[in-house]
Amino acid sequence: xxxxxxxxxxxxxxxxxxxxxxxxxxxxxxxxxxxxxxxxxxxxxxxxxxxxxxxxxxxxxxxxxxxxxxxxxxxxxxxxxxxxxxxxxxxxxxxxxxxxxxxxxxxxxxxxxxxxxxxxxxxxxxxxxx
Amino acid sequence: xxxxxxxxxxxxxxxxxxxxxxxxxxxxxxxxxxxxxxxxxxxxxxxxxxxxxxxxxxxxxxxxxxxxxxxxxxxxxxxxxxxxxxxxxxxxxxxxxxxxxxxxxxxxxxxxxxxxxxxxxxxxxxxxxxxxxxxxxxxxxxxxxxxxxxxxxxxxxxxxxxxxxxxxxxxxxxxxxxxxxxxx
Numbered sequence: 192x193x194x195x196x197x198x199x200x201x202x203x204x205x206x207x208x209x210x211x212x213x214x215x216x217x218x219x220x221x222x223x224x225x226x227x228x229x230x231x232x233x234x235x236x237x238x239x240x241x242x243x244x245x246x247x248x249x250x251x252x253x254x255x256x257x258x259x260x261x262x263x264x265x266x267x268x269x270x271x272x273x274x275x276x277x278x279x280x281x282x283x284x285x286x287x288x289x290x291x292x293x294x295x296x297x298x299x300x301x302x303x304x305x306x307x308x309x310x311x312x313x314x315x316x317x318x319x320x321x
Numbered sequence: 322x323x324x325x326x327x328x329x330x331x332x333x334x335x336x337x338x339x340x341x342x343x344x345x346x347x348x349x350x351x352x353x354x355x356x357x358x359x360x361x362x363x364x365x366x367x368x369x370x371x372x373x374x375x376x377x378x379x380x381x382x383x384x385x386x387x388x389x390x391x392x393x394x395x396x397x398x399x400x401x402x403x404x405x406x407x408x409x410x411x412x413x414x415x416x417x418x419x420x421x422x423x424x425x426x427x428x429x430x431x432x433x434x435x436x437x438x439x440x441x442x443x444x445x446x447x448x449x450x451x452x453x454x455x456x457x458x459x460x461x462x463x464x465x466x467x468x469x470x471x472x473x474x475x476x477x478x479x480x481x482x483x484x485x486x487x488x489x490x491x492x493x494x495x496x497x498x499x500x501x502x503x504x505x
Contacts, residue, residue: 201352222355222380224348224387256373258380259470260388262457291370294377294478297450305458 195236203229204254208236213245217268218253221261230264237271244275253287253315254295262298269306276308284310289317337413339365345406346387354383358411365413371505374478375418378501379411381471381478382422385499389426417505423498431487431495441472442482449477480504 192210199205204219215237223229240248250272257265269284276282284306286299296312303310333341339361342354358379362372386407407424426434444452453473461469476483484500 201356202348222384224351224384256377256380258377258384259474260384262470266457289369292373294370294373301450301454301457304454 192240195233206233208233208240210240210245213248215248215250216253217250220255221257221265223258224260226258226260226264230261230267234264234267234271237268237275241271241275241278244280247281248272248275249283249285251285251287252299255289257298266302266305269302269308272308273306282308284308285313286310287313287315290314339411339413341408341410343408346383348387351383351387354409355380366505368505371417371503374480375411375420375503375505377478378420378475378503381475382420382499382501383409385471386422386424389424414502416502418503420501420503421499423496425490425494426497428489428493428495431497434497435485435487437469437472438483438485441476444476446477446480449473453477475501478503 194210195206195208197203197206199219202220202223204217204221206218207214207216209215217233221229250268252265272282272284284302286296286302288295288299296314299310299312303312340354340358355376359376362375366372366375386409407422409423410419410421412419412421441449441452453470456470456473472483479501481502481504484502486498488496488498490496
């Protein structure tokens with residue numbers, strides 16, 4: 192299986208999904224008008240990865256902004272991880288938020304309250320665009 | 322007309338307008354407008370949290386204009402327009418920022434939107450968060466993918482009540498205006 196790598200853009204995040212290490216990364220901004228178009232390949236990739244996942248999978252989310260069009264798609268990404276975990280694998284989400292950005296921390300807590308995957312909230316200094 | 326453009330300029334200055342735009346929105350244009358707003362906000366607003374809240378409200382408002390304009394709504398000249406046509410204005414106020422948008426919409430959708438906005442305005446911050454969470458997890462999608470989260474998010478970031486109005490335009494359409502005050 193091939194890694195999924197996408198450059199960041201002003202409205203879409205940097206993506207690096209590595210099937211060989213189980214290290215998945217989503218970083219930057221997610222504010223496209225049509226989020227479904229952007230997220231479908233990501234969700235399909237995780238779906239395929241989930242058929243023979245690594246024993247440990249970690250998704251690092253480090254978003255500076257995301258729009259409501261993205262929020263349901265991001266939930267779908269987490270739901271795919273939930274399924275990988277349900278089949279007996281170790282899965283975690285590492286939710287990075289900028290110091291003092293309570294809104295982003297709250298957003299992470301909202302997801303953590305919906306999804307049955309352990310979330311770790313990680314405070315960082317500043318989100319760097321990729 | 323040349324006098325009027327000067328009056329318009331004065332008016333915009335007096336109301337501390339940092340951006341005003343009327344016309345059709347494309348994703349590319351939204352990117353450019355957001356870039357402008359972000360640069361301006363970096364200069365005039367020291368509080369990063371306030372900057373982020375204003376920027377988030379602007380994103381949602383512009384994308385609302387882009388997505389929710391009725392595709393077959395009549396423009397003021399009577400022609401049917403097939404593009405997202407609207408107006409947006411962002412200004413500084415004594416208490417923070419004001420993001421005002423206006424667009425034509427289908428008349429039969431006015432009641433539903435009004436109910437949605439009234440419900441949002443009746444809720445406090447914790448209740449808005451609960452509503453956001455339940456909408457997020459209910460598994461439904463709207464055409465734009467947000468599943469009706471946009472206005473809830475706008476209200477959460479604003480910290481105040483959404484001011485809105487509907488002006489009937491013709492038998493099929495109405496003009497919807499929204500003023501979001503972001504208190505800083």
